Amino acid sequence: MSSDSSLSRLQINHVRNLLGVRLEGIQRVNVFFGQNGSGKTSVLEAIHLLGMARSFRGSIKSLVTHGQDHCTVFGALEPRSTTLGVQRGVTGEVKIKIAGSPVRTVAELVEYLPVQVINADSFNLLTGSPGARRQYLDWGVFHVEHRFFDQWQRFQRGIKQRNKLLRRVKMPTEELAVWTRELAQSGEVLSGYRESYFNRLTPRFIEIMAQLAPSLTGLELRYRKGWDKQLEYQQALENSTITDIEQGYTHVGPQRGDVRVLTEGHVAADTLSRGQQKLVVCGLKLAQGQLMAEMGRGNCTYLVDDLPSELDLQHSSLVCGLLAGMNAQVFITCVHQNDIQAVWPEEKQQELAMFHVEHGSVTPLAGGSSHLI
Ligand SMILES: Nc1ncnc2c1ncn2[C@@H]1O[C@H](COP(=O)(O)OP(=O)(O)OP(=O)(O)O)[C@@H](O)[C@H]1O
Ligand SMILES: [Mg+2]
Structure with missing residues (x-):
């Protein structure tokens, strides 16, 4: 790097x-x-x-x-x-x-x-779909964990293959099992990278928010893997196979991951004022820059x-x-x-x-x- x-x-x-x-x-x-x-x-x-x-x-x-x-x-x-x-x-x-x-x-x-952008559209990070928050998280993981990108690519390839099989009229059960295993492996590693990054990011964010908006108490970030956290990913994939076959795509996994932003237990996007939302977005983006520098990965x-x-x-x-x-x-x-x-x-x-x-x-x-x- x-x-x-x-x-x-x-x-x-x-x-x-x-x-x-x-x-x-x-x-x-x-x-x-x-x-x-x-x-x-x-x-x-x-x-x-x-x-x-x-x-x-x-x-x-x-x-x-x-x-x-x-x-x-x-x-x-x-x-x-x-x-x-x-x-x-x-x-x-x-x-x-x-x-x-x-x-x-x-x-x-x-x-x-x-590059990190803070502009009028940055609200999307809170109010938009989980995709925006996954992109945010992955930006950070990419810049601090050099092994992340390969796993991310491997996972994308895997899910594309698995979804293709799920849409086949005649289901090749054995092949599906192979791709489920492959996906389970890359998905587990990918999510592990996200989670350990998230765990480093959270205290940074909380510290920054204490300076930016001390009156906003009870701010909290929660990481969602995209499947039942009690289960291994392999197990979660197996449990959802019938639904996956019925609907022709993989329902659980890192492609459904999210970072939830809560304030006093409520969804921040539904609760905070526009100005407060902008501050939270600034806090999220500044935290990523600070973390990168702290981990010796240069400045954004x-x-x-x-x-x-x-x-x-x-x-x-x-x-x-x-x-x-x-x-x-x-x-x-x-x-x-x-x-x-x-x-x-x-x-x-x-x-x-x-x-x-x-x-x-x-x-x-x-x-x-x-x-x-
Ligand atoms: N594809 C394009 N080709 C030529 N001009 C364009 C194109 N797209 C936008 N513009 C023009 O470029 C100009 C600069 O736009 P820009 O968004 O950079 O302005 P700005 O200085 O940021 O303005 P504001 O203060 O309103 O945000 C505008 O006049 C816009 O209409
Ligand atoms: Mg402008």
């Missing part, structure tokens, strides 16, 4: 209204300010594309400037000047280069620039879009205080030049590198901090 994780340069071509933007002098904390529609979120989208080869908002097609057939983002990572390049076409093609050499899988790219890069929405000044300041206290690189947007300065810790104002975004061009503000990372 790479220890390079700070972006120092960016070249963005044809990402929404950013036709050709070259960004130098990127610092640890970078603020992009400008009017509605100027291109601030698009800058974050470009960085997300560089880290994950996909958009965080919509389809790739909507990310490419209208009338163009592809978009490209290049970036240089410090301290070793590793270069990353991602190109995506409107019809789905992906080209990824690391240090000038093409790579085949997004998984190889993702290790270099682990935070892409924070429109932080003040739903948060009052005091809570925006608390989130910024935590971001400022981490080593992670931060890219943050706001409308007015002083929106973030107003909530960033007084003693750390000099670390804010300011960029003005206007009609798809990005200009660094003179007088920002002078040292490069």
Whole structure:
């Protein structure tokens, strides 16, 4: 896993209204300010594309400037000047280069620039389907447990095979038993990785929430494996075989796993106010970054879009205080030049590198901090 994780340069071509933007002098904390529609979120989208080869908002097609057939983002990572390049076409093609050499899988790219998004859609983590929370959990496990991805792939292959067999008109019972065993093994290991990550994450999260929202007592995270926790996965699969055959798919397993967020025993998504929900989401995402750093896996890069929405000044300041206290690189947007300065810790104002975004061009503000990372 790479220890390079700070972006120092960016070249963005044809990402929404950013036709050709070259960004130098990127610092640890970078603020992009400008009017509605100027291109601030698009800058974050470009960085997300560089880290994950996909958009965080919509389809790739909507990310490419209208009338163009592809978009490209290049970036240089410090301290070793590793270069990353991602190109995506409107019809789905992906080209990824690391240090000038093409790579085949997004998984190889993702290790270099682990990005975390905090934006208006982040509520989905609480209010959306368990899929969003599994993705959240797996992001964290992937970045701290290098054996996770192989098991994840093995499990995906296994469940696809098993589901295919379950849909056969004439059930090949023996073959089904083989795939059930295979699935039971990979599923058990996969879930074990998730669970041990979850157990490390939870105290981090609780500690962060005590700072972000001390009045929110009784917050609790619960990990759900996706099958009856009293049973081995093999047993749970065997117990559900009849239903699985009837309905043509595997009902139990890590594909049904979830992280439940509760407050005083109630589902947080149904109970908390919008602002409180946003704080919990920030807490979840900050906890992952802290844990990564603590486990010696480097820092993640935070892409924070429109932080003040739903948060009052005091809570925006608390989130910024935590971001400022981490080593992670931060890219943050706001409308007015002083929106973030107003909530960033007084003693750390000099670390804010300011960029003005206007009609798809990005200009660094003179007088920002002078040292490069
Ligand atoms: N595929 C596209 N091609 C060209 N322009 C696009 C495309 N998709 C979006 N745009 C335009 O890009 C501009 C920048 O959008 P962006 O979401 O980055 O703005 P923003 O600065 O974040 O605004 P806000 O403050 O409202 O969030 C908008 O004017 C939008 O209409
Ligand atoms: Mg925006």
